[in-house]
Every structure is written in C-alpha cells, then in structure tokens.
Amino acid sequence: MKKEKQCFLFLSPLAFVALSGCSGDPSAGDVQKAITAIVGPGVSVRDVKVIECVSSNSTTGHTCDVEFNLTGIGSSINAVDTMRFAKGSEGWVIVESAYLP
Numbered sequence: 001m002k003k004e005k006q007c008f009l010f011l012s013p014l015a016f017v018a019l020s021g022c023s024g025d026p027s028a029g030d031v032q033k034a035i036t037a038i039v040g041p042g043v044s045v046r047d048v049k050v051i052e053c054v055s056s057n058s059t060t061g062h063t064c065d066v067e068f069n070l071t072g073i074g075s076s077i078n079a080v081d082t083m084r085f086a087k088g089s090e091g092w093v094i095v096e097s098a099y100l101p
Helices: 002-022 028-039
Strands: 044-055 062-072 075-088 091-097
Touching (some): 028 075
C-alpha cells in the first residue's frame, strides 16, 4: 500500500507539469476569434487548424503555423500562414501575419 501511494504522489506533480505545458498555446478557437477580429464582418473564418506552435524566446508570444478558410462575398480562400500571437486582456491577438493585413 505504501508503494502505491508513493508512486501516485510522485506521478501527480509530473502529470501536472505535462498538462500545464499544453495550455500555453492558442487553441483553434482562439485563433479563429483572432482572425475574425482582423477580417471583420462579411467574411467567415472556418476550418481553423493549429498545425504547430512554438513559444518565442526572442519576442513575446507564440509563433504558430495555422491553416484556415476565409469565405466572403462569392469567394472562398484556403490559406496556410505563420502567425505570431500574444495574449492580451481580452484573449489572443495576432501580432504578425504574412497573409493577413
């Protein structure tokens, strides 16, 4: 019984550290909200996928490779972009994007 308890106490902090590391990147929902804030009304942001995110050591925020679809008046565009995100007081915002203005 003591060995099981000791093992559980040892693994619990490791599990906490592993799970907390995953929560730092923007989710697909966060990215969709940030893109929507830039493109404005009349353009629908769909099928957002976060391919990979890396926390930046030289600048603030996270740099993420993102795939998404923009659908507007009579057109639809599939795009892949590398974006830099920072967490503001109201959520994630796009700081830099090669594709979006």
